[in-house]
Amino acid sequence: MAAIQVKAEVAGSVWQITTKVGQTVEAGDTLMIIESMKMEIPVITEHGGTIDKFMVDEKAAISEGQVVAVLSR
Amino acid sequence: MSSTFDARKTKALAMGGPEKLARRKAAGVLNARERVEKLLDPGSFIESGLFGASLADPDKSAADGKIAGFGRIDGRECAVVANDFTVMGASSAGTNGRKIGHMKRVATSRGLPMVFLGESSGARMPDHMGARGMATLLGNDGTQYIRMRETPWASATLGLSYGSSSWYSVLSDFNVVRKGAVLAVSSAQLASLAIKENVDPEEMGGWQVHAEVTGFADAVAETDEEALELIRTFLSYLPSHHNQAPPERPVPAGSGAQMADIAKLLPEKRTQVYDVRRIVRAIVDEGSFFEVKARFGKVLTTGLARLGGRTVGILANNPLFRGGAMDTDACEKGASFLVLCDSFNIPVVLLVDTPGFSIGIEAERKRAPGKIMNFMQALQLCTVPKLSVILRKTYGQAYLNMGGGRNSDEVAAWPTAEVSFMDPTFAVKIVHGLEPGQPGFDGAFAEMSRDSEPWDAAAVFAVQSIVQPHETRDYLIRMLEVHRQRLSGGIGQHLMRAWPTSF
Numbered sequence: 156m157a158a159i160q161v162k163a164e165v166a167g168s169v170w171q172i173t174t175k176v177g178q179t180v181e182a183g184d185t186l187m188i189i190e191s192m193k194m195e196i197p198v199i200t201e202h203g204g205t206i207d208k209f210m211v212d213e214k215a216a217i218s219e220g221q222v223v224a225v226l227s228r
Numbered sequence: 229m230s231s232t233f234d235a236r237k238t239k240a241l242a243m244g245g246p247e248k249l250a251r252r253k254a255a256g257v258l259n260a261r262e263r264v265e266k267l268l269d270p271g272s273f274i275e276s277g278l279f280g281a282s283l284a285d286p287d288k289s290a291a292d293g294k295i296a297g298f299g300r301i302d303g304r305e306c307a308v309v310a311n312d313f314t315v316m317g318a319s320s321a322g323t324n325g326r327k328i329g330h331m332k333r334v335a336t337s338r339g340l341p342m343v344f345l346g347e348s349s350g351a352r353m354p355d356h357m358g359a360r361g362m363a364t365l366l367g368n369d370g371t372q373y374i375r376m377r378e379t380p381w382a383s384a385t386l387g388l389s390y391g392s393s394s395w396y397s398v399l400s401d402f403n404v405v406r407k408g409a410v411l412a413v414s415s416a417q418l419a420s421l422a423i424k425e426n427v428d429p430e431e432m433g434g435w436q437v438h439a440e441v442t443g444f445a446d447a448v449a450e451t452d453e454e455a456l457e458l459i460r461t462f463l464s465y466l467p468s469h470h471n472q473a474p475p476e477r478p479v480p481a482g483s484g485a486q487m488a489d490i491a492k493l494l495p496e497k498r499t500q501v502y503d504v505r506r507i508v509r510a511i512v513d514e515g516s517f518f519e520v521k522a523r524f525g526k527v528l529t530t531g532l533a534r535l536g537g538r539t540v541g542i543l544a545n546n547p548l549f550r551g552g553a554m555d556t557d558a559c560e561k562g563a564s565f566l567v568l569c570d571s572f573n574i575p576v577v578l579l580v581d582t583p584g585f586s587i588g589i590e591a592e593r594k595r596a597p598g599k600i601m602n603f604m605q606a607l608q609l610c611t612v613p614k615l616s617v618i619l620r621k622t623y624g625q626a627y628l629n630m631g632g633g634r635n636s637d638e639v640a641a642w643p644t645a646e647v648s649f650m651d652p653t654f655a656v657k658i659v660h661g662l663e664p665g666q667p668g669f670d671g672a673f674a675e676m677s678r679d680s681e682p683w684d685a686a687a688v689f690a691v692q693s694i695v696q697p698h699e700t701r702d703y704l705i706r707m708l709e710v711h712r713q714r715l716s717g718g719i720g721q722h723l724m725r726a727w728p729t730s731f
Contacts, residue, residue: 165550192583193651194551195499 159202159226166219167191169211178206186224189217204228240278240290244314252314258452260295260312263345263386267308267456268299277327282316284355290315293348294324296331298340301460304468304475307335309396310345313387317349320392322365328392329369336378339469343459344383344400350391350414375399377571377725380466384455385411385438385445388429398444399729401568402462402520404455405435405445443524443561444730461518465532465539466572470725473573473718474539479513484701486510491697494619494644501547504529504579507619508542511535511701517542520565525557527582530565532574536705541569544579545630547620554626555586559599560731562629566606567724575708578616578631583651584623602731604629611720613637613711615704617695618645618682633690638707640693641682642700647691652676 170190174180185197186206204226211223241261243249249259258266264273275297282289293315298307309328311318318324335342356365373395375381383400385393389411397403397411405411412419412433419427431437438445446462449455467474490510495502509517512533519531526549531542543562545552554562569576585591585600607614607629616631618641627647628635641647649655655676656662662669685691695703712718 192551192553193499193653194501194547194583196501196551197548199548 157228158207159200159204159228160222161186161198161200161224161226163189163198163217163219163221163223165189165191165196167196167217169213169215169217169223170195172209172213174206176206176208180204180206180226187211198223200224200226202226202228236279239287240281243290243312244288248314256451257387259314260310260318260345260347263384263452263456264295264297264299264308264310266453267343267345267459268301268306269303272300273308274298276330277323280323280327282321282323282352282355285316288316289323292321292323292327293318294320294327296324296327298334301341301343301463304341304463305338306341306343306463306468307331308343308345311347311387311389311393313347313349316352318347318393319349319352321352321355325365325368328396329372336376339379339471341380341382341463341466341468343463344381344393344396345456346383346385346389346393346397346411347387347409348389348391348393350393373399375726375729377401377470377567377722379469380463380572382459382462384449384452384459385409386452386455388415389433390414401466401571401729402446402459403438403444404447404449404458405438406449406452406455407435410434411438411444439521439523441524442730443521443557443564445524446520448523462520462532465518465534465574470571470573470722471719476537476539477513477516477534479534479537480515483512483514485514487698487701489698490700494642494697498620498646501551503548504544504546504552504581504619507579508533508544511704512540512542513537521561525555525559525561527552527554528558528562530561535577535701535708538708539574540704540708541565541574541576542579543576543630545582547581550586552582552621553584553586554582554629556591556594556596556599559585559596559603559629563599563603563606563727563731564729566603566610567727570606570610570612570720571722571725573612573713573718573720575613575615575711576610577704578614578636580616580618580622580627580630580632581620582623582626582630583621584626585629599731600625600629606724606727607631607635609723611723613708613713615707615711616640617700617704618642618647618691619697620644621646623647623651624649637711638693639691640695640700640703641685641691642697643682643694644697645682645685645691646680647682647685648676648680652680 167189381400383397416429516534616636
């Protein structure tokens with residue numbers, strides 16, 4: 156089982172986590188939405204897999220490149 | 229006499245011998261001659277230098293490790309050099325250097341696109357060693373690395389590619405990197421010796437590095453075959469040379485069919501993002517969008533496409549990534565794409581939705597002002613027609629970089645456009661020192677927000693047309709016709725022909 160780290164592309168705050176731990180996602184799916192620069196910017200996974208855990212909570216401030224979720228496949 | 233000819237020809241065509249060729253086949257990798265065959269129209273290859281060899285070791289140097297010649301792609305002549313890694317690692321040497329020089333000279337003087345199929349261990353050893361090696365093998369052609377963009381160059385990195393093989397890839401207008409290949413200055417082994425630590429070849433110069441970090445990969449392919457097909461596709465949008473307009477194609481059935489619903493691709497809520505590539509695909513001729521550097525500087529989408537059968541270059545802010553705020557990678561990507569379009573007479577269409585440039589400590593350290601101005605200068609030096617369409621936000625300097633004002637031949641705006649210097653919330657903070665929720669904020673916000681709809685810009689003719697989203701395709705096709713460069717036969721001035729091939 157390979158672990159896949161999903162990173163935030165942009166600094167901001169976590170507005171909404173739109174998926175759940177244990178959920179199966181496909182490449183291109185949105186895992187959560189970050190509020191940054193007055194925009195709602197999705198965190199999109201480049202790989203499919205099962206969500207193992209989220210590394211952030213809603214409302215958390217995050218930095219660019221921060222790991223926000225870990226998937227396995 | 230005939231038997232000597234046949235024997236020599238058979239030996240030259242045998243490349244590095246059956247064992248090496250079998251190993252490649254088992255690895256699922258094409259050999260150099262198979263690559264040339266797949267690249268070109270069937271039966272069109274005429275070789276130049278089949279009997280080239282190293283006089284130091286003629287038996288082991290078939291074609292001197294680099295196969296050169298001419299052939300056709302979609303019926304148009306081009307010149308090609310394919311590195312044959314089975315022959316001395318396709319290392320660069322005297323004879324094969326002369327072969328490459330000949331191909332480039334013919335391509336440039338006769339107006340043919342040039343294709344490089346890269347896979348080389350670098351300079352041949354020990355030939356290049358010592359003062360005698362250096363003096364005799366290097367520096368004999370004072371034009372070797374000049375790029376004046378007389379004809380398009382396309383390249384594929386199809387294996388370990390070091391030295392001049394890498395130089396030609398980054399000098400090209402388009403480079404596709406096949407997964408598993410490596411493009412670098414020198415081998416990982418040499419790098420490990422030099423810096424005394426283990427260097428992983430793919431980590432140093434694999435497809436992901438070049439697709440996402442350096443931008444040297446305009447495209448990525450899973451296989452050799454896919455890479456060669458991508459070169460054919462890229463060249464289908466370009467003229468054979470800079471004094472020619474790009475080829476025209478029939479408009480495919482179904483083109484424009486999505487226009488009735490295009491407004492639905494733009495979220496009603498101004499804070500929501502979307503993938504601008506869906507809008508691009510709806511506007512351009514069906515199936516014609518050919519994105520370049522898709523994984524690099526993703527906030528700015530660049531690609532070739534056709535509108536009404538004619539090639540156009542698309543620059544579109546993509547709010548899906550970082551809200552469309554342009555960083556230094558995006559500036560370099562934009563500038564390099566404009567150089568391509570202008571050099572080969574390709575009109576430019578800009579689709580605008582950006583909150584501006586990324587700012588802050590990191591941006592300044594990456595030389596943002598210089599990159600923004602390179603991009604801006606490239607736009608102003610473009611002599612091909614430029615049409616911009618403001619879909620939603622356009623703020624500050626980015627308004628100019630994306631063709632605002634007289635930086636396009638025509639500026640159109642969707643009714644959803646917002647034109648201003650900065651986000652009104654930030655403006656209230658900067659001018660009045662007020663945050664949302666504080667007394668006086670709402671009034672100040674209303675004052676800053678009131679003028680951002682596009683009507684005032686249209687009233688003073690800074691925006692020439694307000695178009696409904698569903699009218700965009702027809703508007704662009706019509707305006708491209710209006711702005712055809714009739715006086716020069718569709719040919720621009722190519723003011724950036726000597727600009728760097730990477731930034």
